[in-house]
Amino acid sequence: MSSKIKAEVHHADCLIVLQNMNYESIDLVYLDPPFFTQKSHRLVSRDRKKIFSFDDIWVSEEDYSGFLFQRLKAIHRVLSRDGSIFFHCAPNANHLARALLDEVFGPEMFRSEIIWYYRRWSNSRRRLLPAHQTIYYYTKSDEFTFNLAWQEYSPSTNIDQILQQRARDTFGKSIYKRDELGNIEPNGDKHGVPLSDVWDIPYLNPKAKERTGYPTQKPLHLLERIICLSSNEGDTVVDPFCGSGTTLLAANLLGRNAIGIDVSEDAVELTRQRLKNPIRSKSTLLVKGRDSYRNADETLLSMLLGVKYVPVQRNSGIDAFLKEGIDETPVPIRVQREDETILEAAHKLHKASRRKGAKLMLLVAISEGGYFQFDDDLPEGVVIIDSPRLSIEKILRDSGD
Ligand SMILES: C[S@@+](CC[C@H](N)C(=O)[O-])C[C@H]1O[C@@H](n2cnc3c(N)ncnc32)[C@H](O)[C@@H]1O
Missing domain, CATH: 3.40.1350 (Trna Endonuclease; Chain: A, domain 1)
Known part of the structure; x- marks a missing residue:
C-alpha cells in the first residue's frame, strides 16, 4: 500500500460527515445501508469475544425512504462530475431505492442493475432459494469514469465469433466482415466479452479468512470489481455505511483513498483494525473458474x-x-x-x-x-x-x- 494513499474512518451519522465534505470532491460512493429488513442484525466476532450488531428497524416505509433520501442528496452533492454511485440493496427495499435514486440522480443517469449472484446451500421449502442481491449503478453525469472489464467467453461460444469481425448486411443482419478480396477479417487481440451485469462472486463462507463476523459483511472481491470499474488510482472512494470496512480495505489495496463512516463504534473499530491488518481470502472459484470444482x-x-x-x-x-x-x-x-x-x-x-x-x-x-x-x-x-x-x-x- 503506498504511503500516499489514505484512509479515514468516522464514527458518526453519515449525513453529518457528508454535509461537511467539499462539493464534488468524491470520485466513487458505494453504499450498503440497512435494507428495511425490520430486524436487528447480530453476529458473533471471529474470535467469539464480541457480538456485532446493527438495527434495521423503521417506523414505516416513509420513515426509511426519508432517511435514504436525505443521505442520497448529500452524496449527490459531494460526488464529482465524473463520479459514480453503487447502491447495494436487498429485495425488501429494491423498489424504494430505485425510485429514490431516479429522483435524486435522474432516471437518465441510471447505468446498470447489477445482479450479484452466488450459490448457497440451504433449505427453502416455501419459496425459491434467494441467491442474488441487487446493486444499482448511477452516475452524476454522462462523463463518468468507466474502466471496461472483460469476462471469459462462454464455453458454447462459436470460435468464428471470437476470431472474426462482424458487420451488418444491407438488411441489417449480422454477418462476418470480409475485405475486398473476400477474406474474413480477423478480430485483433481477444480479451473476452465485456463484463456483464450478472456477477458470479462467492458469498463469504463461514470459514473464509477475511470474514470478521460483522453481520452482512460483503466480500472484498465484490468491492474490488466496483472500484476497478469506476475509479482510478489516487481517486477517493466513500462508503457512508462502512460496517466492517470492506470498501475501505478494497480501495486502499487498489491504491485509492478511502473514507468510511458508521454509527456503530464497533464497526469503526473493526474497520480500523482491518486496515492495519488486511486479510484477504483467495477464491479458487474466481482464480480458476467454477469448472475447477x-x-x-x-x-x-x-x-x-x-x-x-x-x-x-x-x-x-x-x-x-x-x-x-x-x-x-x-x-x-x-x-x-x-x-x-x-x-x-x-x-x-x-x-x-x-x-x-x-x-x-x-x-x-x-x-x-x-x-x-x-x-x-x-x-x-x-x-x-x-x-x-x-x-x-x-x-x-x-x-x-
Ligand atoms: C449493511 S451494513 C454494512 C456492511 C458493510 N458493507 C460490510 O461489508 O461490512 C450497514 C451499516 O450501516 C450502519 N449505519 C446505519 N445507520 C447509519 C448512519 N445513519 N450513518 C452511518 N452508518 C449507519 C450500521 O451500523 C451498519 O454497520
Whole structure:
C-alpha cells in the first residue's frame, strides 16, 4: 500500500460527515445501508469475544425512504462530475431505492442493475432459494469514469465469433466482415466479452479468512470489481455505511483513498483494525473458474451411464450418490483411480461416507488386483462392482485360457 494513499474512518451519522465534505470532491460512493429488513442484525466476532450488531428497524416505509433520501442528496452533492454511485440493496427495499435514486440522480443517469449472484446451500421449502442481491449503478453525469472489464467467453461460444469481425448486411443482419478480396477479417487481440451485469462472486463462507463476523459483511472481491470499474488510482472512494470496512480495505489495496463512516463504534473499530491488518481470502472459484470444482472426473462418471446418480464435487472420497438411497440412507459411489489399488479406493470411499450415515457404498473397480484376497480387509458396507472395461478384460482372459 503506498504511503500516499489514505484512509479515514468516522464514527458518526453519515449525513453529518457528508454535509461537511467539499462539493464534488468524491470520485466513487458505494453504499450498503440497512435494507428495511425490520430486524436487528447480530453476529458473533471471529474470535467469539464480541457480538456485532446493527438495527434495521423503521417506523414505516416513509420513515426509511426519508432517511435514504436525505443521505442520497448529500452524496449527490459531494460526488464529482465524473463520479459514480453503487447502491447495494436487498429485495425488501429494491423498489424504494430505485425510485429514490431516479429522483435524486435522474432516471437518465441510471447505468446498470447489477445482479450479484452466488450459490448457497440451504433449505427453502416455501419459496425459491434467494441467491442474488441487487446493486444499482448511477452516475452524476454522462462523463463518468468507466474502466471496461472483460469476462471469459462462454464455453458454447462459436470460435468464428471470437476470431472474426462482424458487420451488418444491407438488411441489417449480422454477418462476418470480409475485405475486398473476400477474406474474413480477423478480430485483433481477444480479451473476452465485456463484463456483464450478472456477477458470479462467492458469498463469504463461514470459514473464509477475511470474514470478521460483522453481520452482512460483503466480500472484498465484490468491492474490488466496483472500484476497478469506476475509479482510478489516487481517486477517493466513500462508503457512508462502512460496517466492517470492506470498501475501505478494497480501495486502499487498489491504491485509492478511502473514507468510511458508521454509527456503530464497533464497526469503526473493526474497520480500523482491518486496515492495519488486511486479510484477504483467495477464491479458487474466481482464480480458476467454477469448472475447477468439477473434480469428479467426467470420464469416471461416464462409467455410471444409465444409473440415476447425483455427481459430487469437492470430495476426495466420493464421486456420486445414487439418486435413491436405501432405507433413507445415501448410497455413495466411487470409481477406482488408475493410481490406486482397490483396497485404497475402498478405504477412501468408506472414510468419506462414514459420517454421511451410508450403510452401502459402491466401488466401481477398473483393475482386477486380486481383490478377493482382501475380502477380510474390505471396509464394512463396501461392495465392489466391475467396470465394463474390467468385465471385458476378464471375459477375454477367460476365453483365452
Ligand atoms: C449493511 S451494513 C454494512 C456492511 C458493510 N458493507 C460490510 O461489508 O461490512 C450497514 C451499516 O450501516 C450502519 N449505519 C446505519 N445507520 C447509519 C448512519 N445513519 N450513518 C452511518 N452508518 C449507519 C450500521 O451500523 C451498519 O454497520
